[in-house]
Amino acid sequence: MKVRQLFKGKTREMILAAVIILMGAVVSVITPSFFTTLNITNILNGNAVIGIMSVGMMMVIVTGNIDVSVGPQFAIITMLTASYAKAEHGENVFVTVLLGILIGACLGLFNGLVVAKLNIPAIVVTLGTMNIMRGTLYLVTKGHWVEGLTGPFAKFANARYMGLPRSVIIWFLVLLFTYFILYHTRIGRDILAVGGNKIAAGRIGISRTRAYLCAFGYLGALTGLAAVLSASRLKIAQPSNGIGYEMQLIAATVIGGTVFAGGVASILGTFLGVLLLGIINNGLVLSKIPIYWQDLATGLILIIAVASSAFQSKKSIKIRKGGDAK
Amino acid sequence: MRANSKAVFAKSSTIMILLFIALFIFFSVASRHFFAVGNIMNLFAQMVELGLLTLAMAVSMISGGMDLSIGTLCSFCTVLLAIFISQLALPAGIAIVLVLLIALLCGALNGFFVGYLHITPMLVTLGTQSLFLGLGLVVSKGVTVSIPIDQLAIFGRYKIGGVFPFQILLFIAAIIFSVILFNHSRTGRRIYLIGSDAEVARFAGIDIRNNLLFTYVFSSFMAFAAALVIASRISSGRADVASARILQTVCAAVFGGVSTLGGIGTIGGAMLGVAVITIVSNGIDMLQVSQFLQQIITGGMLLIVLAFRHARKNNLGIA
Numbered sequence: 001m002k003v004r005q006l007f008k009g010k011t012r013e014m015i016l017a018a019v020i021i022l023m024g025a026v027v028s029v030i031t032p033s034f035f036t037t038l039n040i041t042n043i044l045n046g047n048a049v050i051g052i053m054s055v056g057m058m059m060v061i062v063t064g065n066i067d068v069s070v071g072p073q074f075a076i077i078t079m080l081t082a083s084y085a086k087a088e089h090g091e092n093v094f095v096t097v098l099l100g101i102l103i104g105a106c107l108g109l110f111n112g113l114v115v116a117k118l119n120i121p122a123i124v125v126t127l128g129t130m131n132i133m134r135g136t137l138y139l140v141t142k143g144h145w146v147e148g149l150t151g152p153f154a155k156f157a158n159a160r161y162m163g164l165p166r167s168v169i170i171w172f173l174v175l176l177f178t179y180f181i182l183y184h185t186r187i188g189r190d191i192l193a194v195g196g197n198k199i200a201a202g203r204i205g206i207s208r209t210r211a212y213l214c215a216f217g218y219l220g221a222l223t224g225l226a227a228v229l230s231a232s233r234l235k236i237a238q239p240s241n242g243i244g245y246e247m248q249l250i251a252a253t254v255i256g257g258t259v260f261a262g263g264v265a266s267i268l269g270t271f272l273g274v275l276l277l278g279i280i281n282n283g284l285v286l287s288k289i290p291i292y293w294q295d296l297a298t299g300l301i302l303i304i305a306v307a308s309s310a311f312q313s314k315k316s317i318k319i320r321k322g323g324d325a326k
Numbered sequence: 327m328r329a330n331s332k333a334v335f336a337k338s339s340t341i342m343i344l345l346f347i348a349l350f351i352f353f354s355v356a357s358r359h360f361f362a363v364g365n366i367m368n369l370f371a372q373m374v375e376l377g378l379l380t381l382a383m384a385v386s387m388i389s390g391g392m393d394l395s396i397g398t399l400c401s402f403c404t405v406l407l408a409i410f411i412s413q414l415a416l417p418a419g420i421a422i423v424l425v426l427l428i429a430l431l432c433g434a435l436n437g438f439f440v441g442y443l444h445i446t447p448m449l450v451t452l453g454t455q456s457l458f459l460g461l462g463l464v465v466s467k468g469v470t471v472s473i474p475i476d477q478l479a480i481f482g483r484y485k486i487g488g489v490f491p492f493q494i495l496l497f498i499a500a501i502i503f504s505v506i507l508f509n510h511s512r513t514g515r516r517i518y519l520i521g522s523d524a525e526v527a528r529f530a531g532i533d534i535r536n537n538l539l540f541t542y543v544f545s546s547f548m549a550f551a552a553a554l555v556i557a558s559r560i561s562s563g564r565a566d567v568a569s570a571r572i573l574q575t576v577c578a579a580v581f582g583g584v585s586t587l588g589g590i591g592t593i594g595g596a597m598l599g600v601a602v603i604t605i606v607s608n609g610i611d612m613l614q615v616s617q618f619l620q621q622i623i624t625g626g627m628l629l630i631v632l633a634f635r636h637a638r639k640n641n642l643g644i645a
Contacts, residue, residue, distance in 0.1 A: 114629070118636045121586045123392075123448075124628070127576055131625025138618035250452060260446045292468045292565075296460025302453035303439070310445045 012257040012309070016272040020279060027283035034286050041163065045233075047278040048167035050248055051271065052226040054256075055178045056219030057249040058270045062182075062195045063215045064262025065115060065122035070223050070249060072133035073107045074242035077227035079137065082146040082237035090151020097156075100228035101221045107133070108220020109213055116212040130246075134239075141239045149235040157232035167229045174222065179267050187214050196263030251298065252277055255305040276301065342582060342598040346605060353609035360612045363489065369608045371491040375552050375559075376574055377600045378497065381504050382548035383575035384596035388508065389541040390521035390588025391440060391447025395432075395454040396549040397572040401565050402462040403429050403553030407478070408471035408563030418477050426550055432458060433546025434539060441538030455569075462565030472562040482558030493555050500551060505593045507544075517541055522589025577628050578603050583635075602627075 028035040053070060060067050081100045088096075111129055115122045157167045182188035187210070193201040194211040202208060231237045254260060255276060256269030280297050354361040379396055386393035403425050410421035432454070439450040484492040508514035516537050520527040528534055557563050576586075582599030584591030603624060610620045 118633055120632050120636060124576070124580055124586050124632060127573060128625045128628035128632070131573070131577075131621045131628070133625075135618040135621030135623075135625065139616055139622065247452060247456070251456075254449055254452075260449055290464075290468070292463030293460065295456045296464060299453050299455070299457030299460055302456060303450065306445050306449045306453060307439065307443060310443050 010268070013266065013268045013272060015308075016256070016269060016276060020272060020276050023276070023279055023283065027279070027287065030283075031286040034283060037163065039282070039286070041165065041168070043275075043278050043282050044168045044171075045165045046282075047274050048165070048171040049226040049230045049233075050245070050252065050278075051171045051274045052174050052222050052229070053219070053245065054249045054252045054270050054274050055174055055267065056222035057246075058253045058256070058258050058265055058267070059178070059182075059191065059215045060122075060219050061250070061253055061258050061260060062262055062265045063191055063211055064195045064198070065212065065215070066250065067108070067111055067126045067216060067219055068123060068246040069107075069111060069126040069130035069133060070219065071242035071245045072130055072137060073104060073220060073223045074227045074230075074245060075237075075239055076107070076133060076137050077103050077224045078231045078237035078241050079141060079146060079239060081228050082149060082231040085149055085151075085153040085231070086146060088151075088153075090149060090153035093153050093156050096153055097225065097228050100224035102224070104220040104222070104224025104227065105217045106220070108216040108218070108223070111220070112213040112216030113209075115216070116209040137239045143239055145236060145238040147236045149231065153232055154235050155232075157229045165233075167233060170225070170229065174225070175267055175271055181218075182265055182267065187211070191215055192263060192265065194262075248277070251302050254309075255302060257309060259309075273305075339583060339592075339595045339598055342595070342602055346598065346601050349602065349605045349609060353605070353612060357609070357612040360609060365608070365612065367485075367489060367491060369604060370494050372608060373600055373604045374491075374493045374497040375555055375568070376571060376578065376604060377597060378500060378548050378552035378555065379568065379571050380575045380578045380596050380600050381500060381593065382545040382552070383572075384579045384582070384584050384591065384593060385504070385508060385517070385541055385548075386447065386451075386545050387576075387579055387584050387586055388521050388588060388591060389517045389538060390524065391451075391538075391541075392576070392586065393436065393451050393542060393545045394448060394572060395436060395451040395458055396545060396552075396575070397569040398455050398458040398462065398566070399429065399432050399546055400549040400553045400556065400568040400571075401563075402432070402458045402465075403550050404557040404563035404567055405462045405466045405471060405565050406563070407553065407557045408473045409465060411473050411477050412471060422554070425553070426547075429546045429550035429553070430543055433543040433549075436546070437539035437542030440542060441535040459565060459569065466563065466565050468565070470562050470564045473557060475561055478554070478558040478561075480558070481554045482556065482560075493558075496551070496555070500548065501593065501597055504548075508593050513537065513540065518589050520588075574603060574624070577624055580628060581631055 024035065033039060053074070057067065057070065077100050080103060081096050084099060085096050111122070111126055114120070114125050114129075118125070157165065159166045161169060182192065190201070190206045191211045191214060193206050194208050198208060230241070252273035253270050254273070256271070256273035257266040258264060258270060277298060280301065281294055284291065284294055284297065359365060379400060382396040383393060406425045406428060407421055410416045410424060411418055416424070436451055436454055439445050440447045480492055481496065482493055486492055508517065516527070516532045517540075519530065519532060520534055520537055524534060552568065556567060560567070578599035579591070579596045580586065580599070581602055582591065582595035582597065584596050606623055607620050610617070610623075
């Protein structure tokens with residue numbers, strides 16, 4: 001009974017999990033090195049950055065918006081925090097992380113503010129800020145990298161607890177925290193309500209601006225966190241970081257079942273979406289298939305995912321209509 | 327409301343023309359290399375590739391969607407052209423026809439998902455964007471495929487009388503064709519209506535599915551045209567040659583008054599957007615300032631134009 005309740009309404013997540021297991025099984029047969037603790041940990045570690053950011057992107061998509069400026073945001077924060085860490089010789093890790101989260105939140109809040117106040121489609125606003133941010137970053141840094149990070153900061157993301165790297169643990173904590181915010185706090189419910197129906201939410205006194213600000217700010221903050229982890233893990237920051245991230249995030253989120261029109265979220269699905277794309281990439285590499293098949297596979301999976309969710313929603317509408325008739 | 331919105335966008339195209347003239351004068355004064363026959367011809371030639379891709383983007387935006395796949399589709403077409411001509415040694419004419427058919431098929435794939443399965447266009451084309459990139463990479467094995475220098479020269483390298491680039495004529499023909507189709511024909515009006523309110527369009531008895539299918543096929547046709555010009559100009563095909571153009575096309579279309587929500591804006595307006603973006607890019611090159619400044623200016627102008635338009639929209643009281 002309890003188990004059934006747990007899985008109720010989670011068809012999509014179940015299907016995704018099944019696909020992941022199936023794919024894992026296929027790759028394990030092809031290459032024995034896939035299903036090893038080392039490789040699984042590597043997949044998780046390699047996707048922690050995307051995983052953390054995709055939960056934030058999910059929040060923004062839930063409000064019915066989108067943020068395509070996450071790539072440059074990510075790059076700006078890796079550059080700034082890496083420079084700071086280098087100046088401090090990697091001491092003050094806590095301050096560095098906080099700095100990253102704060103800068104990210106500010107960038108996100110700016111996007112949210114413009115979208116909410118000017119009432120312009122988010123994709124256009126963030127396209128503008130994306131150009132401004134990336135251009136400014138290149139102009140200021142002149143394309144130079146920050147490298148040679150040392151000290152505690154360089155060890156921060158890679159420290160392991162029970163075999164799991166710290167970035168992976170932080171990823172899981174972010175998932176739990178997001179679950180708590182979205183389903184057990186007022187602002188989370190507000191975000192879902194605004195995404196579901198802006199006008200209805202406005203009528204019952206939910207502030208659209210506040211929901212937008214929180215969602216964009218949250219994405220920014222998570223981008224900051226992910227950027228710090230990335231700088232710490234790779235010990236390098238470059239102004240071209242994060243190009244194309246927005247597409248990966250949107251793909252992972254949508255594969256996970258978050259509805260593009262807003263109002264429906266799936267944290268577990270987003271996690272599984274990231275995992276699925278990660279496993280495909282990893283499996284292709286391990287199976288020695290040329291890397292350029294990756295984009296083809298990603299594209300196919302995305303198309304199949306959105307097509308299947310279109311069929312699913314058609315079915316659910318039919319069921320609802322049938323229920324009304326009774 | 328109809329008249330109002332028409333007035334707004336008539337005004338916004340006047341602003342774009344004024345902006346273009348102002349930028350033209352500014353760059354002519356600021357750089358002595360700018361106002362020369364060679365550079366002016368070059369300026370117009372530079373508009374062609376972005377312009378053709380913006381035509382593709384603008385029509386999908388007018389229909390209420392957004393075709394993100396045109397950049398990689400265009401690149402995929404350049405790869406196919408190169409492979410057909412240089413590796414399979416097909417005559418250029420046959421290669422062009424074959425690639426055109428494949429491009430239209432790709433467009434029909436988008437259109438099928440959008441029109442027949444009712445999936446959000448951005449998601450469909452996000453998927454096909456990746457798909458076409460992958461196809462291009464797989465076919466070309468990830469390398470640049472060159473085209474013999476004597477093939478396809480007319481589309482991107484031939485200059486009439488040694489001065490006037492031929493592709494400008496091609497571009498003008500494409501614009502006239504699109505303007506007639508979208509702003510002066512019944513099909514165009516239907517697509518505008520679908521873009522502004524699909525539900526109303528359905529009640530009006532418009533065949534939404536096939537009109538959307540047509541829109542995305544048209545889009546792929548323009549992407550193919552851009553591929554011809556690019557492949558000819560660089561005498562080669564590469565799977566990511568045009569993928570970064572996609573953001574510029576959205577900027578150009580939005581500049582020109584095309585709404586991302588669909589149903590609003592004109593082809594001519596979008597082309598003015600192309601002109602402004604190209605002149606900024608060309609002028610900044612001539613001033614020998616960092617290319618990155620151009621990115622900042624484009625982004626900044628986008629936000630400012632939108633903020634202005636928002637303010638005026640509120641004054642006129644249309645949502």
